Amino acid sequence: MIYLDNNATTRVAPEVREAMLPWLDDHYGNPSAGYRFGRESRKAIDAAREQVAALIGSHPEEVVFTSGGTESNNTAIRSALAVRPDRKGVVTSTAEHSAVDEVVKELGESGYETSFVGVDEDGALDLDEWKNALAKEGVAVASLIWANNETGVLSAIAEAARIAAEHDVYFHTDAVQAVGKIPLSVGELPIHALSLSGHKFHGPKGIGALYLNRNSRFHPLIIGGGQEDERRSGTENVPAIVGMGVAAELAKAALESANEIRDLRDRFEKGVLEVIEGAEINGDPVNRLPNTSNLYFPGVDGEGLLILLDEAGICCSPGSACSTGAVKPSRIVRAMGHSSSRARSSVRFSFSRFSTEDEVGAAITAIRTAVGKLRVVMPSSSSRVVKSSATRSTDTV
Ligand SMILES: Cc1ncc(COP(=O)(O)O)c(C=O)c1O
Incomplete structure (x- = not known):
């Protein structure tokens, strides 16, 4: 073949598989448990958080583990609307993955004002149209794909984020295809949230992360036991998180x-x-x-x-x-x-x-x-x- x-999707790197195995085997403690056996799992999650943060240039506490890119995208957009209930505008592009496109379309059907900014024949965002869409009153969130999944075309992320910042609009980027393929650093840009997914860079499927700028407000999509510092409830998928961490470290080295x-x-x-x-x-x-x-x-x-x-x-x-x-x-x-x-x-x-x-x-x-x-x-x-x-x-x- x-x-x-x-x-x-990508094949799981052999090092990733190796790193995951103990957490599927003897090391099955619940990371929320108070005893040492549980604390080992907690430590493994924290180490993976540092590895993912290093790949995207964030602080470790700004990384929240999710079930993948789809959940990260849903969470980022809906959170931005929840923390700004006075604003009803959502801006995105016509070239998004369905994990953003469908969310914004559904928001449009439920009464939010949505704008889908066009791209040209090369797949480049129409920045004038983007400016106009963001200048409208009441825009809460703008979401732009970093690298297109079908064509690979890279968006003018720095410029789009800067325009969003000028209008005090929450900026999210779906960077699922970009992370691990090109060097990027969230710390350098006015980005509030960024989505990534483990299986796109030789990690396991069903694990992803959402970068959340530590200075921005956030409202969780999934609530319950308060895991991930109250930002994403549910017992953590320790083997997958460990795998994604190792995949992130390998991807960072492979960028060279x-x-x-x-x-x-x-x-x-x-x-x-x-x-x-x-x-x-x-x-x-x-x-x-x-x-x-x-x-x-x-x-x-x-x-x-x-x-x-x-x-x-x-x-x-x-x-x-x-x-x-x-x-x-x-x-x-x-x-x-x-x-x-x-x-x-x-x-x-x-x-x-x-x-x-x-x-x-x-x-x-x-x-x-x-x-x-x-x-x-x-x-x-x-x-x-x-x-x-x-x-x-x-x-x-
Ligand atoms: C650009 C983009 N966003 C989001 C997703 C969804 O990610 P996941 O499969 O981790 O839910 C994908 C996966 O195909 C993607 O390519």
């Missing part, structure tokens, strides 16, 4: 070799663009994550391509999302002003530090063969081919 879907991933991605892209006539990159080719390649294959049904690549043992993601069997063109590619047909003919490939040169070569060959076959079958059509479980998902993750 050639795994080129690292924006969906991020150029190797970029070189691999660039070699892949160069190879594909050379052999596939008309193929193009979706999104800004420069200002994006080093590991992501979202490619448009004109005249090729993306779903068909995924099926053939799956048969060739290659895992990658659709540029269009399918739910209940219906093909929906990618919201993100469409938000960039492209046609539905371009969105349907786009596929995302995403690399990690475990990707190899040989995989790149094999993937280029497989893509060339698959596109050749599809172009023979459907010389100029984007008509659909047989549905397969290979392309069934609810949204591009």
Whole structure:
């Protein structure tokens, strides 16, 4: 198998697995318990908090463990509204992951005033529109994705956060795809909250964190036993937290070799663009994550391509999302002003530090063969081919 879907999830690093095992085995004490056996678990959580804080440049006490990026996003946005009940405005972009997009849409349906600021053909935020949206009266929170999960395009986070600060608006960023892939430091920016997720940087699934600036007010989404300093109740998932901590430490060290991933991605892209006539990159080719390649294959049904690549043992993601069997063109590619047909003919490939040169070569060959076959079958059509479980998902993750 050639795994080129690292924006969906990543393999757990062997060191992460090793570090987790004792906490699934003998060390099962409840971190809230007063005896030494419980306090060992507490210490392990605190060590992981420091490792995560070091990766994002925060103070350890500003890190709250959650069940993942989705919970972190929900919590940040709803908390900002809860602490400012006099304000009813929510600003976000048209290029968010569904874990923000759906939250803001639901808030809109329940009476909040929502603005979805557009992006251009490169995926860059319209900063004038962002300014105007934030200048409106009563905006409580602005949420902007740091790195897009489909295209890898990086947002103008510093500028967007600065504009939010000028209007005294709470600023949250969904940095789930950025953390561990590019160096970032929350301390340097006027950010109130930032979401991250362990399984995107070789940690386990179902664990994430929310950075909360220690000078900002906060209202928890999940209440109960008061764990995580009253910010997220529920008995902590100690093995996963320990795993995420080690993954964070490894990711920080690996950032130094991020150029190797970029070189691999660039070699892949160069190879594909050379052999596939008309193929193009979706999104800004420069200002994006080093590991992501979202490619448009004109005249090729993306779903068909995924099926053939799956048969060739290659895992990658659709540029269009399918739910209940219906093909929906990618919201993100469409938000960039492209046609539905371009969105349907786009596929995302995403690399990690475990990707190899040989995989790149094999993937280029497989893509060339698959596109050749599809172009023979459907010389100029984007008509659909047989549905397969290979392309069934609810949204591009
Ligand atoms: C940008 C972005 N935000 C949020 C999420 C959700 O994270 P999790 O899977 O940890 O809930 C994802 C995962 O696909 C993502 O890519």
